Amino acid sequence: MKTTNGTTVQTAAVPKLIVSRKGRKLKDRLWRERYLFLLLMPGLLYFIIYRYVPMLGNIIAFQDYSPFRGFLNSDWVGLKHFKTIFSDQEVIRVLWNTLLLSLLQIAFAFPVPIILAIMLNEIKNELFKRIVQSIIYLPHFLSWVVVIGIVTIFLKTEGMVNRVLDPLFGMEPISFLQQPGWFMPLIILEVIWKEAGWGTIIFLATLSGINPALYEAAVVDGANRWRQIWHITLPALRSTIIILFILRLGTVLDSGFEQVFLMLNPFTMDVGNVLDTFVYFKGIQKADFSFGTAVGLFKSVIGLILILVANRVAKKFGDEGVF
Template sequence: MSNAITERQLSPPKKTNNSTLMRRLIKNKYIYFMILPGLLYFLVFKYIPMWGLIISFQDYQPYKGVLGSEWVGFEHFHRLFTEDMFWTIFKNTLILFFINVLFYFPVPIILALMLNEVRKVFFQRTIQTLVYIPHFMSWVIVVSISFVMLTMDGGIINELLVYFGFNKVNFLLNPDWFRPMYVIQVIWREAGWGTIIYLAAIAAIDPQLYEAARMDGAGRFRQMWHITLPAIRSVIIVLLILKIGDIMELSFEHVYLLLNSMNREVAEIFDTYVYTAGLRQGQYSFSTAVGFFKSFVGLVLVMLANWLSKKFGEEGIY
């Protein structure tokens, strides 16, 4: 008994969880200061606005406010699913998403692999800078450049077609050309910027792996296929999962600038539908219900994709 009392008296008192947490906060204060702007951004612009989702279940009237508006339950969701345009915009959104995944998503990976194989640092940096520049242009500028090049009234593309003996093509008003034009613009603007994460992942690969492969007689392509790609596979999976979560997010500004009365049947998506049928007509509750539906679908697909990635032995995002 005396021994137990002596040991208890000699042992230092245990620190409380609060004091330990405070010590860690003070020790890593500069790291927390660095992430503070990001946390504030998500808090102010992502989490606090979730309170507004409640109006998707109301007949929201601005002069009555959220608390004074009448509850209508799932009426707006029922209207959404029974609208004649619903399946059209749902189909258009899915088609544009799958075109993005099929044609755009591999491009940054391929571009990063190609840049990694450039041995002259000057040329590598120069090419990187050139492919990064379009990302800093707004969609207004990108679409304007496309308009100047593709218009039938003096556009350089149509002038070249006429020069080589072909007829002019109305790229801007022809519905068949909307999707190719959309994905080409996305690739041109975003492909270079998308290589940043992949190049960072490639830079973390142990150089000794490449040295061992060269000693075994592996060429550049074999090194890329058996070392580089497997090493960045987890990064590719994570970015693909996040991409799947954006299935309903296709850049409103980009699509809206390309949208016109002639291609509306293939170009109308949820974002443009919310703006034209919801916000411009003051249907705030209905437009919020559409946004709620988009977010719910994205959340379900992210969870499903993450579950499948873990089933196949990958880490996933959580």
């Protein structure tokens, strides 16, 4: 209570009034947009149940976890399993395989959708353009099981490729699937064939927003098609390329479990075993759940650090970045 010139004001009620108004506004908004929140609910529940709740299980990375003793009764070992990651020669070899494969994918597979989008953007015949788009999009909808099955049929010792090479060049059959030197090139080619067409969608969407007047002005200034691509098309794609590159760095330790697992065999295990498959063999098949979880958590932390660093570097050079 406060008295000013004989007037009594109840100041304590003001915050309550503000809170009640905010609460009422929130309730009104929730009710007004209830159908939008209902549409949001399935996706939100999916992420909560299958993405965030399982993160609580990362606690076993700091334990010698036993399924029979549970999370609460398993022995705590601190950073023991993380130290093993850097001391185990097998883990170091697997980490090197993962980094090499990811870097090769970034170097060779990442630019292909950009090149395809630019080439498609230059096609003036809309019917032909749509046909080409449909053809290069289709492999994305095939599962990796089907893709690896097709590759196996073509590249096995008695497959179609060797049958063509023998009469044309007199070459001995090549064991593409058993030779370690062919493992990573085949992985890269499979990724390009399956995903490059789908990846062009984002870049084509960006290119569709370019003002045609820019190209008309460039033609008036005497710029040929290469100059137009260099000075108009590529700068328009710059922000999209940087954002996708930053997101790709966040998954640099993810090499695609299903694809690599299906391509692995005893002959290619030394060069093809990556972190994803190593966690499966070690954590699932050998029931070393704590170590497998430690490797997975290590991957996530490294990915987060790379995204933060790349995002900051992008902002330093004047781009918006991801956040």
